[in-house]
Amino acid sequence: MALTEIKATKKIDGVEKTAAVAYDFGADLPESIDKFGADVVFTNFKRTAVITAQAAIRRMLEGGKGEEEIATTMQSWKPGVALERTVDPVASLVGKWDSYSPEEQMEILKKLKAKSKK
Secondary structure, eight states, X not given: OOEEEEEEEEEXXXXXXXXXXXXXXXXXXXXXXXXXXXXXXXXXXXXXXXXXXXXXXXXXXXTTOOHHHHHHHHHTOOTXXXXXXXXXXXXXXXXXXXXXXXHHHHHHHHHHHHHHTO
16 A cells, blocks of 8 residues: 555635645556556546656747657657756747737847847
8 A cells, every 4th residue: 555645726716725645556566456446547647748748848839849840859759757958048038039028028028139239
């Protein structure tokens, strides 16, 4: 038996409520499969892996990567293994540019121009 503490909080009518329970998911994969069945264990693994992959794809979209580059990166992805994160500040700025107000865009341009004169 391997108990895992599960905590949750929820604000209800302006009051934060908290509850905690101890639940036995099994000590390892074989024990989890014995307790819940292979289909349940696999579908839950797959659901979590899909959510993790979606988050990685969103980060790449925000970074200005195209669908082909994302597909290539995701071919080498393995659930549970972090993707290498390389941040391209120019691509990130370009990717977010339209979300900025005209005032924010002007402020960014001023900062970049001031920086380039140094």
